[in-house]
Amino acid sequence: MLDVRNISAFYGDAQALENVNLTLGKSGIVALLGPNAAGKSTTLRVISGIVPAASGTVHFQGEDITAASPQDRVGLGIVHVPEGRKLFGTLSVEDNLILGGYSKRKDRKTTARLDGIYDRFPKLRERRFQDAGLLSGGEQQMVAVGRGLMSEPKLLMIDEMSLGLAPIIVKQMFSLVQEIATGNMCVLLVEQHVQNALAVADHGFIIDGGVTRVSGPVQELLSSSLVRESYLGH
Amino acid sequence: MSLFMQALVAGLLLGGVYALIAVGLNLIFGVVKIINFAHGEFVMMAMYATFWMWSAWNLSPYLSIFIITPLMFVFGMVLQRFILQPMQNSSPTMKIFVTLGLSILLQNLALVLFGGQFRSTQFPWGEKSVTVLGISATYGRITAFVVALVLVAALFYIMKKTLIGKVLRALAEDRETAGLIGIPVKKYYLVAMGLGTAMTAIAGVLIAPFHSVFPLAGAHFTLLAFVVVVLGGLGNMVGSLVGGLLLGAVETLVGTYIDPALQLVAVFVVFIIVLLARPQGIFGGSASNAEVGLK
Amino acid sequence: ACATASAGGTTLKIGAFFPVSGPLALLGEESWRGVQIATDLRNAAGGVAGKKIELKFADVPDVNAATSESRRLASSPDVKLAIGSYSSALSLAASEVFARGGRSFVELGAVSEEITARGYENVYRFNPSAGDFTKMQMRFISEYLSEKLGKPVSELQVILAHEDSAYGQSVAENAKKDAATAGLVNFSTEPYNAKSTDLSSTVLRMKDKSPDIVMAVSYAADAILLGRQIRDNGLKLGAFIGTGGGHSLMSFHEALGDAADGIFDVDFTQIYVNEKFTPGIQDFTSKYKERYQGLPASGHALANFTGANLLFDLLEKSGGKDDPVEFRNAATSFKLDQGKTAAGWGFELNDKNQNERSDVYIMQWKGTKLETVWPPEAAVREPEIITPFGV
Amino acid sequence: MDNTLLKVDNVSKRFGGVQAVGGVSLELEHGEIIGLIGANGAGKTSFFNLISGMHFPDSGTVEFDGDDITRLDTASRARCGIGRTFQVVRPFKGMTVAENVMVPLLVNDASVKTARKRAAELLEELSIGGLARKPAESLTLAQRKRVEVARALATGPKLLLLDEVLAGLNSREVIDVLPFVAKVRDRGVSILMIEHLVSAVMEVSDRILVLDHGVVISEGLPNEVVNDPKVIAAYLGKED
Amino acid sequence: MKKIHYLLSIGAVAIAALLPLVTADQFVLHICVMIFIYVGITVAWNILAFGGILSLGHAAFFGIGSYTVALLYVNLNINPWLGILAAMLTAGIGALCLAIPLLRLRGPFFTLSTLAFVEVLRLIAIYWVGLTNGSVGITTPPAEGWALLSFQERQPYYYIVLFMTLIAISISVWIYHSKMGYHLRAVASDEDAVRALGVRTPRLKLTALVISAALTGAFGAFTAMYFFVIEPETNFSATLYSIQPALNGIIGGMGTLLGPIVGALLMTPLGEWLRTTFSGATQGLNFVIYGIVLIVIVRVMPGGIVAGFTKLYRRFRPAERSAGSGDSKDGTAEEIVDDDHISTTAGRRS
Numbered sequence A: 001m002l003d004v005r006n007i008s009a010f011y012g013d014a015q016a017l018e019n020v021n022l023t024l025g026k027s028g029i030v031a032l033l034g035p036n037a038a039g040k041s042t043t044l045r046v047i048s049g050i051v052p053a054a055s056g057t058v059h060f061q062g063e064d065i066t067a068a069s070p071q072d073r074v075g076l077g078i079v080h081v082p083e084g085r086k087l088f089g090t091l092s093v094e095d096n097l098i099l100g101g102y103s104k105r106k107d108r109k110t111t112a113r114l115d116g117i118y119d120r121f122p123k124l125r126e127r128r129f130q131d132a133g134l135l136s137g138g139e140q141q142m143v144a145v146g147r148g149l150m151s152e153p154k155l156l157m158i159d160e161m162s163l164g165l166a167p168i169i170v171k172q173m174f175s176l177v178q179e180i181a182t183g184n185m186c187v188l189l190v191e192q193h194v195q196n197a198l199a200v201a202d203h204g205f206i207i208d209g210g211v212t213r214v215s216g217p218v219q220e221l222l223s224s225s226l227v228r229e230s231y232l233g234h
Numbered sequence B: 001m002s003l004f005m006q007a008l009v010a011g012l013l014l015g016g017v018y019a020l021i022a023v024g025l026n027l028i029f030g031v032v033k034i035i036n037f038a039h040g041e042f043v044m045m046a047m048y049a050t051f052w053m054w055s056a057w058n059l060s061p062y063l064s065i066f067i068i069t070p071l072m073f074v075f076g077m078v079l080q081r082f083i084l085q086p087m088q089n090s091s092p093t094m095k096i097f098v099t100l101g102l103s104i105l106l107q108n109l110a111l112v113l114f115g116g117q118f119r120s121t122q123f124p125w126g127e128k129s130v131t132v133l134g135i136s137a138t139y140g141r142i143t144a145f146v147v148a149l150v151l152v153a154a155l156f157y158i159m160k161k162t163l164i165g166k167v168l169r170a171l172a173e174d175r176e177t178a179g180l181i182g183i184p185v186k187k188y189y190l191v192a193m194g195l196g197t198a199m200t201a202i203a204g205v206l207i208a209p210f211h212s213v214f215p216l217a218g219a220h221f222t223l224l225a226f227v228v229v230v231l232g233g234l235g236n237m238v239g240s241l242v243g244g245l246l247l248g249a250v251e252t253l254v255g256t257y258i259d260p261a262l263q264l265v266a267v268f269v270v271f272i273i274v275l276l277a278r279p280q281g282i283f284g285g286s287a288s289n290a291e292v293g294l295k
Numbered sequence C: 001a002c003a004t005a006s007a008g009g010t011t012l013k014i015g016a017f018f019p020v021s022g023p024l025a026l027l028g029e030e031s032w033r034g035v036q037i038a039t040d041l042r043n044a045a046g047g048v049a050g051k052k053i054e055l056k057f058a059d060v061p062d063v064n065a066a067t068s069e070s071r072r073l074a075s076s077p078d079v080k081l082a083i084g085s086y087s088s089a090l091s092l093a094a095s096e097v098f099a100r101g102g103r104s105f106v107e108l109g110a111v112s113e114e115i116t117a118r119g120y121e122n123v124y125r126f127n128p129s130a131g132d133f134t135k136m137q138m139r140f141i142s143e144y145l146s147e148k149l150g151k152p153v154s155e156l157q158v159i160l161a162h163e164d165s166a167y168g169q170s171v172a173e174n175a176k177k178d179a180a181t182a183g184l185v186n187f188s189t190e191p192y193n194a195k196s197t198d199l200s201s202t203v204l205r206m207k208d209k210s211p212d213i214v215m216a217v218s219y220a221a222d223a224i225l226l227g228r229q230i231r232d233n234g235l236k237l238g239a240f241i242g243t244g245g246g247h248s249l250m251s252f253h254e255a256l257g258d259a260a261d262g263i264f265d266v267d268f269t270q271i272y273v274n275e276k277f278t279p280g281i282q283d284f285t286s287k288y289k290e291r292y293q294g295l296p297a298s299g300h301a302l303a304n305f306t307g308a309n310l311l312f313d314l315l316e317k318s319g320g321k322d323d324p325v326e327f328r329n330a331a332t333s334f335k336l337d338q339g340k341t342a343a344g345w346g347f348e349l350n351d352k353n354q355n356e357r358s359d360v361y362i363m364q365w366k367g368t369k370l371e372t373v374w375p376p377e378a379a380v381r382e383p384e385i386i387t388p389f390g391v
Numbered sequence D: 001m002d003n004t005l006l007k008v009d010n011v012s013k014r015f016g017g018v019q020a021v022g023g024v025s026l027e028l029e030h031g032e033i034i035g036l037i038g039a040n041g042a043g044k045t046s047f048f049n050l051i052s053g054m055h056f057p058d059s060g061t062v063e064f065d066g067d068d069i070t071r072l073d074t075a076s077r078a079r080c081g082i083g084r085t086f087q088v089v090r091p092f093k094g095m096t097v098a099e100n101v102m103v104p105l106l107v108n109d110a111s112v113k114t115a116r117k118r119a120a121e122l123l124e125e126l127s128i129g130g131l132a133r134k135p136a137e138s139l140t141l142a143q144r145k146r147v148e149v150a151r152a153l154a155t156g157p158k159l160l161l162l163d164e165v166l167a168g169l170n171s172r173e174v175i176d177v178l179p180f181v182a183k184v185r186d187r188g189v190s191i192l193m194i195e196h197l198v199s200a201v202m203e204v205s206d207r208i209l210v211l212d213h214g215v216v217i218s219e220g221l222p223n224e225v226v227n228d229p230k231v232i233a234a235y236l237g238k239e240d
Numbered sequence E: 001m002k003k004i005h006y007l008l009s010i011g012a013v014a015i016a017a018l019l020p021l022v023t024a025d026q027f028v029l030h031i032c033v034m035i036f037i038y039v040g041i042t043v044a045w046n047i048l049a050f051g052g053i054l055s056l057g058h059a060a061f062f063g064i065g066s067y068t069v070a071l072l073y074v075n076l077n078i079n080p081w082l083g084i085l086a087a088m089l090t091a092g093i094g095a096l097c098l099a100i101p102l103l104r105l106r107g108p109f110f111t112l113s114t115l116a117f118v119e120v121l122r123l124i125a126i127y128w129v130g131l132t133n134g135s136v137g138i139t140t141p142p143a144e145g146w147a148l149l150s151f152q153e154r155q156p157y158y159y160i161v162l163f164m165t166l167i168a169i170s171i172s173v174w175i176y177h178s179k180m181g182y183h184l185r186a187v188a189s190d191e192d193a194v195r196a197l198g199v200r201t202p203r204l205k206l207t208a209l210v211i212s213a214a215l216t217g218a219f220g221a222f223t224a225m226y227f228f229v230i231e232p233e234t235n236f237s238a239t240l241y242s243i244q245p246a247l248n249g250i251i252g253g254m255g256t257l258l259g260p261i262v263g264a265l266l267m268t269p270l271g272e273w274l275r276t277t278f279s280g281a282t283q284g285l286n287f288v289i290y291g292i293v294l295i296v297i298v299r300v301m302p303g304g305i306v307a308g309f310t311k312l313y314r315r316f317r318p319a320e321r322s323a324g325s326g327d328s329k330d331g332t333a334e335e336i337v338d339d340d341h342i343s344t345t346a347g348r349r350s
């Protein structure tokens, strides 16, 4: 469904990506792993369009979207939950969610989708009128994911999903991801909890220094000694 | 006592004018995040438009407002599209100076085109006054006051309840993320700037019947409008209304009972004092969300 | 007006400072027009002492600009003499530069006493000063209004509302002195800020004192605002006397319409004046109409026209010599009776280089005309007592 | 002499309707590392803010090195020896990484030259010496966290408050970093650290304090705490 | 500072010092005096801007300085040289009055209230006729000679203000490279974090403001002596002495060392030139052009002139790329996540 070919990207003069390749299927969970400063976040930014690719192409469902604007990509079904959650703190939980569904605002199903999110995260229903900024970190992460789901994406990219979350919430988030990825949706996870990520993912990519180093089904990765040594620490 | 009441009413009516001028600025300042030093010039443009439509076609301000407001909406959008948008990412201070350049430009363009003459829209209905309980006020000022109330209520509703309002509030908070979740950021900035300018145009049209029209006609209002917006709280429409009324009342009461030459001093001193007590303005929310995990 | 700049022998270069942009643009421009008309007419008639007059114009919207521009003009050896400047602050700044640099400066429009009070021997003023305005007002009140309003001077309640720029403040200072001299016991002042957008408190305070006469010193927008708010608040007055500035402007009448009828105004000579007393005014008016498609907005053009002509007459007498000593000799010895110029002014400098024979007159709005009504020698008609602002 | 460095007595802080910290007490000894864990929104960062003076407690007292510092402002506390990092990293934009670290060094040491040298050493120690001349805003999150630590260390603290500095590191990197924490302690700096990575906290902490809804629900040796049913229910979740 | 910087600065100073030997044109010298005045107050303003603090209140300090020297000279016959020192003192005190309530405010709240502060002082100067002679203002008595800081020729003024400006620049350079400079630049980015590192930011900002104000006051005092005429509308003019220096600084590059100097060097002559060239033509035309120029400069070089040229220079010297020099200031991060990039890339598709 998503095909990222030979992309490179720069921040000003500094090169962040050199040669990244990525292919994703229609559903399932894909883990994007790599050490610090490897370019994981940048890869997501290129896919969602907030950082332009200096070279290479991004195809989504066969269409070349290398030059599309972030809004258009959201319309096509690519949603990026950025690291640090980035909620609209002075807006209520519900308003945050509604805005997440902006690209689908005309289909008049907003209320139904909202209900769907609330069913999935009952806690958010309780807090629906509270300012998002006053939620705890875990609740905020739920809102962030919920906001992403509101546009019914085909590809959901979550950066540092469990960053700063209590273990109990991390567990919840992982099972949540597993749940949503069963439908017609692909989840691309950037995660530092490598074990957990590999435990839920079907497929993995490892980038380092802005280059895709390894890719393959999770079982393969787990058995690779390189992966074990550099990322799992055992 | 009746002097007091008359002064208070005059002050509140004046406050209505301030609020009217400030709501548009509040949108531009609160959402587009631009300290718009050309705000007074927007008012001035609308006043000139009112004057010319009145003198050329004898069109009443209360009719021409329906032409001028959309025109100024477009003007605001054009400005945003061609001047402000390309520098959306430069520092806020840089944007201040674009608007300053714009202010100098518009003021002097008016001077070049229309000369320094002081013009007046003569509109008898607006000048008629009613007297209730010995307190008199003109229809023109009452209308401006009522429209200020209506606009504030409408904007309050729009910002809180409609999708546009939610988007605008989201933009005000974090435009990058807004773009990321699929909101056409530029389009909404156009809307915000257009709306802010249109509101300002309404103010300009409504004060034209009782203010002289000349190139610097709006300039005196710029600082006052900022004071009102900041006093009331950024992005808070009700705040602008309350701020405007407060300053209007302070101005006339101090003028009446202490010294008219000090009335503006009093306005600025009250402004500073209120900010000391509430650095975010009367209705401004507490902005320190940083440690809570936002941003 | 830009003749070919050739050797000093055939042209006489005169610096001219007026604010034609910024907040003073309107009357600054009017003043500058008066000077231009005078120059054109004089050049067409052969110039002064055989030399063409060449004006070196500079726009001086603020004091900094006035200083800069006077430095610029004063740095040219040909410019030994300059005129200006409509506004007192600008005049003070520009004339300082000229006077301290050993050149001459002739003020044609600004009224602050300060300009000639500094003791510079090369700074002159040909137009009336602030004191002339207030003296004329007091005379008008005691010699005319007091009787018409049926109260002795000592019982008249008189308020001077004034804006607080240099113009307003210096008129108010003089008014206080002159009111005391004239025996106006119940005289008070009400200053307000020149940039006010609302004058209701000023009006309410005045209303509280129930004055018989209100005098006002205002610029354009505040003059209109004051009038409107007096009307809106129903402040009933016996008479209202403006003091130049905003109350002379056509726009004042346009804004207030019929409500402006009956308002008195003391100012530089306006075009509706006894023409026997103001020879040459027709030339001025027709030339102005021809050149600017309309009537003068105020008396400033005529005042500057008259002042410039006086200056040219002086230069004629000095044989076209504009160096400070020759010019001063010519100026101090030149005398002209009142009623001999287009503004009705005469000429005689006092020891402070102020033209003592220039004066202001009382005018009254009627229809769209600001007609001179007092003193009788300049008047075109009798004054009328009409309740101000239609209250 | 008493060996207590920090003594927090029953501090509370309320934000509007939220009781962020509700009567927490803590004693920390010289050279001790205490781990602070707890659910999101439990009040950990708020507790740090009370210790570092970013906020003043509604009630309760804070004593440091024998002095009551409850009413002292942040800057003075930092000068007394309380260094902190921010959970939401705050690098000084428009300055290089080295310059970032020079800011606290310059508080006591007026010489720019020595500060520059010292900053380079510190960065080297945190193995980000190579980033010294980069603009601080160009770093990744994990790199920024290290700069944050370097800056806090540069204040020359007796007590270091670390707010989730390991977040964003993968397991391997965490293993690399932990010895550094121990090394800092061995130099005589006491540490109070907030971390969600329980295995890491357990490894370096002498004691662990668990907060929930602003109150302490468990306290003790690492092994005791993680087996506390209340902690499991509120924070760790059941192993599956 | 690198050696080359030293050489360049010495060269620039030498040229400035020798200029009056080359031309005696009083107007040219006058314009130079104006330029130096503006360089001086812009540099002074910029000291606060190191801390990211945008003040539009400096006209207040300028005005206080002007009035101090003039009142002392005219009423008490105190020598203007002493008056300049007194002006620095009173402007500093004025800064304290401003700072104690206002420095707690942040961002636009601070900026706008400083503007209100200027208005208050201007209105008081108009109102308090007994002290200030109101709007009519004060004129200093004519005199001649170094003792009284009054001259017929421009040369002495030129050297005096050149000297003052150099002092202001030196102070600013020194501050930038000192402890205070580092702390201020950090405050510009995040004040809370700086406080947590042990910096007493209120005192820091106060010191910066007082120094900045005192220098501005000195230039106010000099200008009073130079212009002879002191009146509220001019000497407390927000346009001339708050906004203009801020404009120079921002257009040059706010918070940088060279920016304010370059800004003032370019903008002052530009304004003068436009006025002398166009003012005769149509009322206000020069300002129309000025406004357009302003918009164009800010549009074309959104990071300031200095940054703009640095970028150009870098483009032609690709060898130096990415070598992130010690004090490079451009926010690469922001440039990238730039809306405009998106628009251009989006444009390509259609």
Ligand SMILES: Nc1ncnc2c1ncn2[C@@H]1O[C@H](COP(=O)(O)OP(=O)(O)OP(=O)(O)O)[C@@H](O)[C@H]1O
Binding pocket: A011, A014, A015, A016, A034, A035, A036, A037, A038, A039, A040, A041, A042, A043, D137, D138, D139, D140, D141, D142, D143, D168, E332, E333, E334
């Ligand atoms: N906004 C930015 N401006 C400049 N350089 C940046 C920016 N963001 C990232 N970089 C640089 O780009 C490179 C890749 O960064 P990226 O954020 O993609 O890494 P990452 O794999 O997500 O790392 P982490 O695990 O630390 O989040 C790094 O060298 C980083 O310094």
Ligand SMILES: Nc1ncnc2c1ncn2[C@@H]1O[C@H](COP(=O)(O)OP(=O)(O)OP(=O)(O)O)[C@@H](O)[C@H]1O
Binding pocket: A133, A134, A135, A136, A137, A138, A164, B288, B291, B292, B293, D015, D016, D018, D019, D020, D038, D039, D040, D041, D042, D043, D044, D045, D046, D047, D087
């Ligand atoms: N400045 C503030 N204003 C209002 N509420 C606040 C403020 N700071 C914190 N809170 C609230 O206090 C509670 C505790 O927040 P705190 O940041 O201390 O939690 P935490 O334990 O650090 O959580 P996390 O692990 O997610 O960082 C939360 O509900 C938060 O919303």
Ligand SMILES: [Mg+2]
Binding pocket: A040, A041, A042, A083, A159, D140, D141
């Ligand atoms: Mg990342």
Ligand SMILES: [Mg+2]
Binding pocket: D044, D045, D046, D087
């Ligand atoms: Mg926290």
